[in-house]
Amino acid sequence: MDKEATAIGIDVGKLKLHGALIIEGKIRSKSVANSSTGYQELTDWMTRQNVELDSCLVCMESTGVYSEPVALGLQALGLTVSIVNPARIKGFAQSELVRNKNDGIDAALIARYCEKMHPQPWKAPTPEQRRLRSWCDRLKALKDMRLQEENREEACTVAANLELAEHLRQHVEWLKVQIKQVEREIEDHIACHPQLKRDSDLLASIPGIGKATIAVMLGHVGDMQRFHSAKALAAHLGVSPRQRTSGTSIRGRTSMCRTGNRATRSALYMPAVVASRHNPALRNFAERLHANGLPKKAVIGAVMRKLVHLMFAVVRSGIAFQPDYPRGRQMS
Structure with a gap:
């Protein structure tokens, strides 16, 4: 989204969409039904506000089953859509010291976030x-x-x-x-489906990864190659470490960030337990962490992250897991 693009925030509800359009620093609001007719009504209203649809970015929170159909419907009408983590909007609201909350206020907040932060366009799953x-x-x-x-x-x-x-x-x-x-x-x-079958076969080559985990990863994550690195994928799934230290007084325990989808993390837990015992690339890693005094649950979390790195590596390279492959390259 460039500087001249117009930002519109949408607060998505089950029955209604509350839109907020920023034009010359002022908010203009519109509520429509959450339906295909409502999507068309919203775009018609935007056109009457002299907004060029191809230079407009629509931003909304990820709200489970409701946000994705709205995003698909608006994309079909030629709009660029961004779906953001609700935690980002909440943090932005705190930075503005927003005290009140209703549908209209939330839509305007999302629009201001969109205008200032320029979130990446959402790529629809296949x-x-x-x-x-x-x-x-x-x-x-x-x-x-x-x-x-x-x-x-x-x-x-x-x-x-x-x-x-x-x-x-x-x-x-x-x-x-x-x-x-x-x-x-x-x-x-x-x-x-050839692409799903290819990725499934590659993931199945990793010891500890079973059919159930593969299905969840492919269903909720999709094409892993859209991430630029294994670290980016781990952060998306919420298995990256989060430190809590400051100066000499705060020495919090490092924990898993848990910012991603809960279903994917749950699907990775048991594979990490199995991999820490039977995957040659991860067994020594887990034993070393245990020897260093890391709690058992924290070790499993670290193995989950390493599993994600392995999954990214085999899908990105197109080469099945090989126990004797150089560890540094396999997990990069």
Whole structure:
């Protein structure tokens, strides 16, 4: 976005979009329905404000299931869209000492952030990636339901409520069947798309990385080659270390930054546990950290970050994991 570009912030709601357009330092507001008709109404309003759509950057927060359809709809109308982490908007609001909060204020805040910070345009995930992500989210929901029902079944069995326990057992068995079906759908979906299949085969060559983790990474991250380095990918996933030291008085413990998607970090935890024992490139690394006195959980976090570096390396190079490959080059 250049200096002459126009910034518009959108506060995305389930039913409404609240837009704020900055023109000559003044805010002009517009609310429309969160629908394809509303997207067209918004762009028509922007045109009446003498805004050139091809030089306008629309900025919005990442708000789960609601922001992406809006971004896709506006992109289809020729607008450049940026989706930013809500933590950035919150920090920007604190820097301005914003005290109040409502839809209009939030939209204006996002517009000012867009004007001053010039966030990068959002690149829409491919349709196959979006579908894979939906299947992965559905699989996780089914597994969570299965665990809840298994816990309820156990509680009813202990309480000698056998009829209810049997009902719960039948539901658990049904959930297991559904889980197997969704897992097959995910495998078939990856196999049907060459790029997903290529990246999946490369990731599967890394000891500790299984099918479930691969599906989540490909669904939520997509093409890893869009990141300029492994460090950038690790930061995107929220597995980079975060230090907390200042002067001589503050000596906080280094921790994982956790700024990325929680689903991807959860999917990396168990692979890191397995890799720290069975991956030759990471076992010595984990043992060395243990010997230096690092807590077990912190070691797992460090291994998660190293796994991300390995994943980036094999996808970027197109070469499957090789235990005897120079470690420095493999993790760069």
